Amino acid sequence: MYKNPIISKLKTNKITPEQLFMLSVLIVNGGNYLYNLILGRLLGPEHFADAAVLITFLLVLSFVAMTFQLVTAKFSVVFEGIVFKNFIGKIYKNALLVGVCCGFIIILCSTQLQQLFNTSSATMFVIFGIGVPLYFLMSVNRGVFQGKKDFKLLSITYQGEMLSRLIITLGLLFLLKIPSSTIISIGILISFLFGLIPFKIEHLTLKKTVLAVSDSKNITSFFMLTAFYELTQIIINNSDILLVKHYFDSYEAGLYASLALIGRIVYFVAWMFVMLLLPTVITLQKEGKDTAPILFKYVGYIATIALVIVLVCALLPKLMITILFGDSYLAMAPLLWKYAWATGMFAVSNIFAYYYLSLDKYIPVIISGLFGMLQMLLVVFYHNTLEQVVHMQIIAMVSLLVIQILFFLLSRKTLN
Structure with a gap:
């Protein structure tokens, strides 16, 4: 029986995790673009301006939280065993603390943010602020997957966040007769919950974790350097x-x-x-x-x-x-x-x-x-x-x- 050499080659050559992740990122970016494009067409330039502010806030948040993700990714490669376990427990606590503080500030300043960016509502900033701590937890979770090169699970978290935001936001726009800015902020909040899946719950601990002084110094130095660079990303991008x-x-x-x-x-x-x-x-x-x-x-x-x-x-x-x-x-x-x-x-x-x-x-x-x-x-x-x-x-x-x-x-x- 004749065998097609091209088909045989495709069967023997498996897709690598890196290739799978690259394909997943392309799909996620495509989905996020579709989300923005549909909003642009449905809302028109004036209402889309409010949506753009929320989307920009989401990008700003992603860059801030990316500091935790990159720090987690790097030291997930460097640390092993009990040192890795202590590091992850500590980084989760710090990420949650920063997330709660950032979210509280956004909620507290929602009226001022409305005035500053000439938006139609302050409610959208309140809803967005509620979701901020979830995003920081999600970023640390992704950092573990990235550092361990577990690109399959990393892909799932990005896919879950993108698909849920797209489907939920568009569904609510057609079902509810409330301001579009409120609906978009609700969609973003819910997407953070889906982005946490799969979540390594065993890494989240309330126990006190101890790291060697040298390790703590290395983590702090890299964290400060990364935080500074992510700040430049925020400025340049948004x-x-x-x-x-x-x-x-x-x-x-x-x-x-x-x-x-x-x-x-x-x-x-x-x-x-x-x-x-x-x-x-x-x-x-x-x-x-x-x-x-x-x-x-x-x-x-x-x-x-x-x-x-x-x-x-x-x-x-x-x-x-x-x-x-x-x-x-x-x-x-x-x-x-x-x-x-x-x-x-x-x-x-x-x-x-x-x-x-x-x-x-x-x-x-x-x-x-x-x-x-x-x-x-x-x-x-x-x-x-x-x-x-x-x-x-x-x-x-x-x-x-x-x-x-x-x-x-x-x-x-x-x-x-």
Whole structure:
């Protein structure tokens, strides 16, 4: 009986956990994009501006909580046995404490947040604040899976969060006649519960945990470094949307939110490589192997993806906006490729920063922080038009990438 060699090869070659995770991240990003696109079409520019504020708050929260996830991921590789158990117990307690404090502050300042960002309701911030502690627990849980390279369980948590938010939010929008901002915040809150599945309950302990002084110092140093870098991520990724919401009216802010969503495709695709990069670099360093090849590999991937997306945005801007958001957002077509260019530069420079973060090197992280502040200050001082806002980001992000590349070349030359 004749056997097709291609089919036989597919049967013998199993999908690796890394490939499964990359596929899962693509699906999750696709689902999150679908969530945003449907909201944009259903709500229109003005109401979508409120939704964009909540989505931006969610992104800000994800970056803050990512500090705990990355710290957990790194030391899940480094620590073993009882040291690992004590570390996980301690990191869960700290994450829960920070989550409760952040959530309480958001609830307490809900009225002020409504006024600051010109939203239609303060209730959406109250509901969002209630869910914040859950997100921090979810991030530590994911950090364990990431560090142990248990990409199957890591994929399930991301899939659960995305699918539940998409289905529940859209279902409630059609069933309930209450403000859309309230519904979106409810959907986000419930999705945090689904994102906790599967949860390693044995890691969560109320017992006092003790770590060696040297281990505690290493954890604290890496935590502070990561927290600083995630702060720069918050500034670079989200300050433009929040500043536009502050300086411009709801209609223009809604238009800009659609532009940002499309232009950030490359960044969200790049994130799956970051998730794979950190544990891989730490493992190679632990084994005494050269880590530069893995950096080159991922930089090549991201640079290629960024170039393709910028070209598509430059050649077919009206078609992309019409398909994704509809004719009411077409005013942003001329700016689409420019925003994608700025985001692409940031995505590539981000790979360099996370690479050095994995190696406990501080300078690239500080560089990112300085340019994050530069971007925010440029937008604060130059925001006469939306086009000017985008131009300021291009200046900051191109400069950041050039500096990161120069630092890499100089550091390699010094080593050689």
